[in-house]
Amino acid sequence: MSRPPTDDEFSELVHACWAGLYRTAYLMLGDAAEAEDLVQTALAKTYANWRRVRSIEAAPGYARTTLVNTASSWFRKKGWRNEQPTLVLPDAGHETDPSTRPTVLDALAQLPPRQRAVIVLRYYEDLSIAQVATALGVTEGTVKSQTSAAIERLRTLLGEAVLPIGATHD
Amino acid sequence: MTERLNDLLVEEADGLDVPAPPAGAILHRARGLRRRRQGLVGIAAAAAAVVAIGGVAALTGGDSGTAADPAATTGSAPTFTVGTTLYFGDGHTAEIDDKAVKSIYYTSAGVLVRHGNNSWSDGGGPQRFSLVSPDGTVHPLGLVTEETVHATDPAQPYVVYGQNVDGTLQLVVYDVTADREAARVDVGDTKGNWFPVALDGDTAYVQDGYDGDTYAVQWRTGDVGPSDLSSIWEVAGGHATSASAGHLEVTDLATGKTLLDVAANGSLDLSPDGRFAIVVDEDAGMSGKPTPSDVYDVATGSHVSVPGAAYDWGWTADGDLFKVAGGKLTTCDSVTGDCATTDVDVPDSDGAQNEPACPVRIGKHGEASTGDCEPAPDPAEVRLGGRVYES
Numbered sequence: 001m002s003r004p005p006t007d008d009e010f011s012e013l014v015h016a017c018w019a020g021l022y023r024t025a026y027l028m029l030g031d032a033a034e035a036e037d038l039v040q041t042a043l044a045k046t047y048a049n050w051r052r053v054r055s056i057e058a059a060p061g062y063a064r065t066t067l068v069n070t071a072s073s074w075f076r077k078k079g080w081r082n083e084q085p086t087l088v089l090p091d092a093g094h095e096t097d098p099s100t101r102p103t104v105l106d107a108l109a110q111l112p113p114r115q116r117a118v119i120v121l122r123y124y125e126d127l128s129i130a131q132v133a134t135a136l137g138v139t140e141g142t143v144k145s146q147t148s149a150a151i152e153r154l155r156t157l158l159g160e161a162v163l164p165i166g167a168t169h170d
Numbered sequence: 171m172t173e174r175l176n177d178l179l180v181e182e183a184d185g186l187d188v189p190a191p192p193a194g195a196i197l198h199r200a201r202g203l204r205r206r207r208q209g210l211v212g213i214a215a216a217a218a219a220v221v222a223i224g225g226v227a228a229l230t231g232g233d234s235g236t237a238a239d240p241a242a243t244t245g246s247a248p249t250f251t252v253g254t255t256l257y258f259g260d261g262h263t264a265e266i267d268d269k270a271v272k273s274i275y276y277t278s279a280g281v282l283v284r285h286g287n288n289s290w291s292d293g294g295g296p297q298r299f300s301l302v303s304p305d306g307t308v309h310p311l312g313l314v315t316e317e318t319v320h321a322t323d324p325a326q327p328y329v330v331y332g333q334n335v336d337g338t339l340q341l342v343v344y345d346v347t348a349d350r351e352a353a354r355v356d357v358g359d360t361k362g363n364w365f366p367v368a369l370d371g372d373t374a375y376v377q378d379g380y381d382g383d384t385y386a387v388q389w390r391t392g393d394v395g396p397s398d399l400s401s402i403w404e405v406a407g408g409h410a411t412s413a414s415a416g417h418l419e420v421t422d423l424a425t426g427k428t429l430l431d432v433a434a435n436g437s438l439d440l441s442p443d444g445r446f447a448i449v450v451d452e453d454a455g456m457s458g459k460p461t462p463s464d465v466y467d468v469a470t471g472s473h474v475s476v477p478g479a480a481y482d483w484g485w486t487a488d489g490d491l492f493k494v495a496g497g498k499l500t501t502c503d504s505v506t507g508d509c510a511t512t513d514v515d516v517p518d519s520d521g522a523q524n525e526p527a528c529p530v531r532i533g534k535h536g537e538a539s540t541g542d543c544e545p546a547p548d549p550a551e552v553r554l555g556g557r558v559y560e561s
Contacts (some may be wrong), residue, residue, distance in 0.1 A: 004364070006290065006294070007197060007290040007291060007294065008290065008294075010193070010197055010200070011193040011194075011197070014191050014196055014197075015191050015195040018188070018191035019188045019191075022186070022188050022189070023183040023184075023186055023188065024183075025183070026183070026186055027179060027183055032189070036189055040192065040195065040196050041199075043196045043200070044196050044199040044200035045200075046200075047196075047200035047201075048200055049195070080261060086525045103178075103182065104175070104178040104179055104181075104182050105182050119175075119179075120179070123172055123175050123176045124176065124180065124183065126176075126181040142479055151172075154175070158175075158178075161171065161174070161176065161483060162175055163174070163175055
């Protein structure tokens with residue numbers, strides 16, 4: 001039988017999970033306020049669904065899954081940033097001086113939200129294609145195509161030194 | 171071949187300035203979500219046959235209380251606490267002699283205040299109780315509980331809770347006017363110590379923990395039967411709520427008849443008298459965008475909207491909504507939707523719990539620090555009438 005966490009236990013859980021979840025959320029969304037709201041939502045849902053979580057030990061994993069699922073539901077909402085990057089940088093089209101290249105965060109900002117989420121889950125969270133598909137509620141084929149498109153775009157922005165040709169399907 | 175990308179992502183993530191974790195605000199929001207997503211199923215069957223599988227362990231004066239119009243006793247004014255001060259919304263106050271208030275309940279005899287060593291809703295040591303009469307007189311009660319859930323019916327002078335006594339779940343009905351147990355009913359075997367509970371007239375509902383069986387208890391006769399309510403958090407005024415994909419319902423517990431069917435996601439939160447229900451959409455307010463919440467009149471099906479998230483609102487005993495924030499008391503009529511805001515003279519308050527007094531910065535390796543910040547005094551916490559704060 002599961003028992004809800006005490007206030008003290010839940011507060012400890014929040015403090016333990018917060019930084020890691022925030023970092024993932026920020027990489028996925030690129031906005032501090034939205035990232036904070038996403039993490040708060042994920043942790044609140046974790047608490048509210050305790051009968052499924054069942055234990056403090058299982059809670060961090062549940063919260064992480066909930067975070068991704070919630071972000072995915074945000075992406076599905078009509079008009080979520082119109083699926084467009086907020087800032088358009090010119091395509092380099094060729095190798096440029098590495099010191100002038102955008103950071104990874106800048107480059108991620110050029111990706112549509114789902115592509116960005118796929119990159120973060122695949123290459124920051126180290127999830128498999130199947131796991132990403134499940135988390136985002138899309139097919140594995142969609143994950144592959146989104147990954148391919150995103151890598152292509154990132155290679156243009158970050159250069160082949162970061163993403164050599166052939167890095168799409170590792 | 172993507173190792174470099176992985177490394178860069180990790181470096182960027184580690185370099186982020188992580189804000190302080192607002193544990194109290196999350197808990198506040200979480201409680202709002204939890205209460206409303208406790209779905210109910212098979213309500214009609216719950217009203218059917220009650221089979222005696224338990225027995226009355228003790229009945230000590232079950233008739234000592236008389237039902238009364240809650241509006242005539244607890245009043246229709248917004249009732250809330252800030253710190254240990256109870257505000258009736260009409261200007262007069264009462265002081266609770268304890269360290270902190272945990273929650274408040276409407277009864278026909280007055281406002282029942284649950285208090286203790288801290289404001290924690292769950293855990294946190296002994297839970298003591300005081301009855302505050304409509305004239306503001308505070309009557310400390312002999313009742314002390316620990317680690318359990320409580321419920322009242324605003325039309326009755328009782329508080330109910332479950333208790334594990336030597337492996338048996340007992341439902342306790344406590345008369346807050348007489349300051350003694352009115353009934354103690356054996357419900358069934360249990361290994362738990364935490365029991366969601368609801369009181370609706372002569373019927374009490376109690377669940378053996380999150381995943382355990384739910385029982386309908388006729389507490390005056392001691393008859394106990396299984397209930398099909400999968401959760402009993404939203405039972406009030408003879409009504410119960412349920413939620414299914416895209417539909418929210420209010421059902422008459424006696425007849426099983428559907429009284430209200432709303433095409434919406436989320437869940438419904440009943441007013442203490444069961445006459446109104448507010449739609450709780452857990453996704454409302456995401457990304458900081460305030461969204462209104464719909465309030466339905468169960469009898470007519472008509473609805474109005476009030477601003478903001480549903481779980482920020484408390485209920486008056488007779489079904490109006492109110493909230494307290496920033497020295498303002500806002501009250502909304504659940505029939506017309508008209509809202510009025512007035513200044514309220516309360517200390518600096520915070521509806522959330524456990525907020526850090528200083529900003530906490532999280533380092534790259536997860537370490538937390540508050541730097542040179544001098545902690546400010548903790549804000550007095552707010553507890554609203556008509557809200558259940560226990561998990």
